[in-house]
Amino acid sequence: MTEKELQLKTAEIEKISHLDYFNIAISVDCVIFGYDEKELKVLLIKSDLEEFAGLHSLLGDLIKTDEDLETASYRILRERTGLDDVYLAQAHAFGGIDRHPSGRVITIAYYSLIDIKHHKLQLSHNELNWHPVKAIKKMAFDHKLILDTCLEQLQEQVIEQPVIFNLLPEKFSLRELQELYEAILGVELDRRNFRKKISIKDWLVDMDEMENDVPHRPGRLYKLKGEYNRRNRLVSKLHG
Amino acid sequence: MTEKELQLKTAEIEKISHLDYFNIAISVDCVIFGYDEKELKVLLIKSDLEEFAGLHSLLGDLIKTDEDLETASYRILRERTGLDDVYLAQAHAFGGIDRHPSGRVITIAYYSLIDIKHHKLQLSHNELNWHPVKAIKKMAFDHKLILDTCLEQLQEQVIEQPVIFNLLPEKFSLRELQELYEAILGVELDRRNFRKKISIKDWLVDMDEMENDVPHRPGRLYKLKGEYNRRNRLVSKLHG
DNA sequence: AAGTAATGTGTCATAAGTACATATTTATTA
DNA sequence: TAATAAATATGTACTTATGACACATTACTT
Numbered sequence: 001m002t003e004k005e006l007q008l009k010t011a012e013i014e015k016i017s018h019l020d021y022f023n024i025a026i027s028v029d030c031v032i033f034g035y036d037e038k039e040l041k042v043l044l045i046k047s048d049l050e051e052f053a054g055l056h057s058l059l060g061d062l063i064k065t066d067e068d069l070e071t072a073s074y075r076i077l078r079e080r081t082g083l084d085d086v087y088l089a090q091a092h093a094f095g096g097i098d099r100h101p102s103g104r105v106i107t108i109a110y111y112s113l114i115d116i117k118h119h120k121l122q123l124s125h126n127e128l129n130w131h132p133v134k135a136i137k138k139m140a141f142d143h144k145l146i147l148d149t150c151l152e153q154l155q156e157q158v159i160e161q162p163v164i165f166n167l168l169p170e171k172f173s174l175r176e177l178q179e180l181y182e183a184i185l186g187v188e189l190d191r192r193n194f195r196k197k198i199s200i201k202d203w204l205v206d207m208d209e210m211e212n213d214v215p216h217r218p219g220r221l222y223k224l225k226g227e228y229n230r231r232n233r234l235v236s237k238l239h240g
Numbered sequence: 241m242t243e244k245e246l247q248l249k250t251a252e253i254e255k256i257s258h259l260d261y262f263n264i265a266i267s268v269d270c271v272i273f274g275y276d277e278k279e280l281k282v283l284l285i286k287s288d289l290e291e292f293a294g295l296h297s298l299l300g301d302l303i304k305t306d307e308d309l310e311t312a313s314y315r316i317l318r319e320r321t322g323l324d325d326v327y328l329a330q331a332h333a334f335g336g337i338d339r340h341p342s343g344r345v346i347t348i349a350y351y352s353l354i355d356i357k358h359h360k361l362q363l364s365h366n367e368l369n370w371h372p373v374k375a376i377k378k379m380a381f382d383h384k385l386i387l388d389t390c391l392e393q394l395q396e397q398v399i400e401q402p403v404i405f406n407l408l409p410e411k412f413s414l415r416e417l418q419e420l421y422e423a424i425l426g427v428e429l430d431r432r433n434f435r436k437k438i439s440i441k442d443w444l445v446d447m448d449e450m451e452n453d454v455p456h457r458p459g460r461l462y463k464l465k466g467e468y469n470r471r472n473r474l475v476s477k478l479h480g
Numbered sequence: 481a482a483g484t485a486a487t488g489t490g491t492c493a494t495a496a497g498t499a500c501a502t503a504t505t506t507a508t509t510a
Numbered sequence: 511t512a513a514t515a516a517a518t519a520t521g522t523a524c525t526t527a528t529g530a531c532a533c534a535t536t537a538c539t540t
Contacts, residue, residue, distance in 0.1 A: 023305045026264055026335075026346055065263045065344055069335035093333045093348045095266075095309035104305055106266055106348075108333045175517080192520075193498065200496085216517045217506040415486080432489075433529060440527090456486045457537045487536070496527070505518070510511100 027107040028072040029060035029143070031091070031150040032081070034116035035167040039132045040183045041116070042147060043081070044139075046127040051101050052140035056131065058147070060107060073110045082122035087113040087166040089157070091150045099142045111150040113166035134186075158184055162203045162228040173211050173219035174198065203228055267347040268312040269300035269383070271331070271390040272321070274356035275407040279372045280423045281356070282387060283321070284379075286367040291341050292380035296371065298387070300347060313350045322362035327353040327406040329397070331390045339382045351390040353406035374426075391424075398424055402443045402468040413451050413459035414438065443468055 032043040044056035059080050063072045070088065077083055088110055095106040114121075116130065123129075133151060138144060158164040164180060165172075178194050198204065204222040211218035272283040284296035299320050303312045310328065317323055328350055335346040354361075356370065363369075373391060378384060398404040404420060405412075418434050438444065444462040451458035 024266055024303065026266060063264065063335070063346075066337065068337050069333060069346070090332060092330060093309060095303070095348070097306065097308050106303075106309070108335070108346075108348075173518090190499075191518090192500080195519080197497085214517085215507065216515085217504085217519095219518055413487090430529075430531085431487090432531085435488080437528090454486085455538070456484085457488095457535085459487055482540085484539075485537095487534105489532105489534085491531085492529105493531105494527105494529080496525105498523105498525075500522090500524105501520105503518105503520085505516100507514100507516085509514070 024104045024106055026063045027060050027105050028063055028069060028076060029058040029107045029109050029146055030073055030076050030080075030088075031058055031109060031111040031147055032077070032114055033111060033133075033150075033154065033167065034114045034130055035180055035183065036116045036130065038179050038183060039134070040180075041130040042133050042136070043114075044129065044131050044136075045080075045125060047140035049101065049140065055138055055140040056136070056143075057140035058109075058143045059128075062105075069108055070110075073112075077112060080124050080128065081114070081119075082124075083114060083119055087163060089153070089163075091153050092146075094142055094146060096142060107146075109146045109150060111154060113154075113163060115167060115169055118169045155185055162201070162224060165203075165224040165228070170223050171207055171209065171221040172223070173221055175219055177222075264344045264346055266303045267300050267345050268303055268309060268316060269298040269347050269349050269386055270313055270316050270320075270328075271298055271349060271351040271387055272317070272354060273351060273373075273390075273394065273407065274354045274370055275420055275423065276356045276370065278419050278423060279374070280420075281370040282373050282376070283354075284369065284371050284376075285320075285365060287380035289341065289380065295378055295380040296376070296383075297380035298349075298383045299368075302345075309348055310350075313352075317352060320364050320368065321354070321359075322364075323354065323359055326359075327403060329393075329403075331393050332386075334382060334386060336382060347386075349386045349390060351394060353394075353403065355407060355409055358409045395425055402441070402464060405443075405464040405468075410463050411447055411449065411461040412463070413461055415459055417462075 034041045034043065043059065045059060047053070047055050047057045059076050061072065061076050061079075063069065067075065069090070073088055074084070077086060077088070089112075091109045091111050093106065093108045097104065099105065099107075133147070136144065136147065139147065158181065164177070164184065167180060168176060174195055175191075177198070178189055178191065181194070182189055203225055205225055207221040207223055209221040211221060274281045274283065283299065285299060287293070287295050287297045299316050301312065301316050301319075303309065307315065309330070313328055314324070317326060317328070329352075331349045331351050333346065333348045337344065339345065339347075373387070376384065376387065379387065398421065404417070404424065407420060408416060414435055415431075417438070418429055418431065421434070422429055443465055445465055447461040447463055449461040451461060
């Protein structure tokens with residue numbers, strides 16, 4: 001490094017009034033939920049850090065200076081899965097001092113809902129796989145805590161809002177929908193009462209079609225009313 | 241700056257693998273809610289930036305490298321109000337690229353609930369004042385958006401959880417409690433139905449005492465059951 | 481002593497939630 | 511081809527929660 005270069009660097013440092021404050025990196029971590037084989041799943045990658053050998057971690061990356069939080073989340077989704085038009089919601093910020101072994105990293109956790117079967121995922125990495133949420137015990141970093149937090153928020157969210165449909169193909173039967181609720185909430189629901197409740201919410205359109213790939217009496221197919229369809233929409237109206 | 245010092249600085253820079261990523265500052269902003277004169281209020285300071293002359297802003301500060309998010313929030317609360325044992329909850333992270341005129345700052349918003357009258361606030365600054373939430377139209381930065389977001393979350397929270405009591409003195413009448421709910425939710429409630437609902441929740445202990453400073457028939461005084469008392473407790477079990 | 485204003489309680493109608501049973505339709509099996 | 515199995519589809523009775531509403535009581539004020 002030449003004297004000239006050093007001077008430039010020095011100027012750069014001086015410009016930053018409190019270097020201390022810029023000694024913290026910011027990342028985004030995405031909890032990507034999917035639903036397959038009657039199980040809620042999450043997309044994880046094998047950790048490449050020695051400290052966490054054998055453990056899995058969420059998909060995340062540091063935020064670039066010219067992108068906002070949601071742009072960064074969408075970038076990660078695109079880079080890792082090839083998907084663009086997915087449901088995304090901010091869950092929580094995690095900022096423990098020692099949460100990252102290489103230094104101070106504050107992360108902002110988002111969760112995303114994906115229809116595994118419909119979207120052809122272009123998984124960017126051969127150690128990137130779907131894992132049943134229920135089976136996950138330990139993860140790298142504080143990612144188990146992040147996962148649990150996102151799952152809790154998802155549980156609250158699906159009860160109130162019509163977001164669960166982002167995990168299903170466009171057309172689905174009421175049985176499939178019920179099984180998905182059961183997988184997310186971890187409870188068994190009464191079929192008759194479930195149907196009553198769903199019909200009261202008035203979220204669905206009857207497609208006048210039937211299932212055709214089931215080994216039993218096929219059920220009617222429904223889709224979400226267009227007005228609730230959030231697949232292609234930025235969920236959060238909040239980005240300041 | 242000597243050659244030696246330059247070399248040290250250079251080493252420091254080299255150690256940071258991607259300087260770009262450390263060009264973002266992180267702050268915490270606190271929406272400090274209080275309740276007085278039958279109004280929900282928020283503690284604001286006059287902005288000292290020229291861009292926002294005449295506008296008010298939330299209390300916030302950059303996070304230090306050795307403190308986690310909640311520690312930073314509590315530090316701000318302590319520095320600004322002298323209070324320590326208050327309810328605090330994380331609301332949302334805001335990371336818009338241009339949200340701060342002096343550079344890239346991502347902020348994590350917390351809201352806090354304070355009993356204005358009981359705690360003797362040591363307001364650190366003479367331009368620090370309580371403002372009725374309903375009257376606030378414009379604020380500095382994106383702080384109006386942050387305030388609105390926190391208010392929404394508070395509204396959801398008080399319906400489900402016994403947190404509203406952090407805004408009241410230890411002993412209170414059902415009328416005071418109802419008025420507080422009305423102020424937060426922005427609705428009028430039926431007195432008889434309200435009392436029924438509260439009694440079902442079984443949050444309160446009858447103190448067998450009466451109001452004594454009211455110009456009408458005094459009501460019974462209640463307090464929150466100890467098991468729900470969160471005043472001295474870190475709310476968030478989540479800090480990774 | 482009468483008036484005023486708020487406290488404190490109760491009822492009824494309606495809506496929502498819960499437990500539970502039977503008929504129907506399709507695929508499979510004998 | 512007929513019986514069987516398994517899932518769909520729907521309805522009813524009971525309980526609980528919600529919302530609208532009325533009246534007696536108590537303490538302060540005039």
